[in-house]
Amino acid sequence: MASLIDQAKEQMGKSVEATKENFSGIRTGRANPALLNGITVDYYGAPTPLKAVASIGVPEPRTLSVTPFDASQANAVEKALRDSDLGVSPRRDGNVIRITMPELTEERRKEYVKLAKGKAEDGKVAVRNIRRKTKESIDKSVKDGDMGEDEGDRLLKELDKVTKQITEELDTLLEGKQKEIMEV
DSSP, X not given: OHHHHHHHHHHHHHHHHHHHHHXXXXXXXXXXXXXXXXXXXXXXXXXXXXXXXXXEEEEETTEEEEEESSGGGHHHHHHHHHHSTTOOOOEEETTEEEEEOOOOOHHHHHXXXXXXXXXXXXXXXXXXXXXXXXXXXXXXXXXXXXXXXXHHHHHHHHHHHHHHHHHHHXXXXXXXXXXXXXXX
């Protein structure tokens, strides 16, 4: 039955990874290729992720360069970047498309911190849901007589310990992201 705890820990770990990925999409003062993760390009009539049709580089701290693999698709890539919700205007230099990230205002930074808090809370909700499902499985096993009450109590304490540990990890991630966003 300890495998229930292991499964819960593994699922909670996936929630932490998903939260990290969500955080990488939140802008900070410097350019990060992960900012372009959600952008899709109309590639020969099919919506395709940007990183599947172009290479993304960071030549300077506040600049991203996007180079389409297929030069004929440069217009489609530029259009996708312009239409994105990043609020940037791409500049074309031959086949290379450059995106300069504007300086973040104090107000915008605070909005990004709120967004980060929301993403962290989503991660915590996922962790709590995993805990609840695992607790229900343990309670059912005790009720059905598959394990004793002492074993059930021990597993619940272990589950709470793992949940607390993962929640603290999410809090630490949020703290780091907040510092990164507010850094001028």
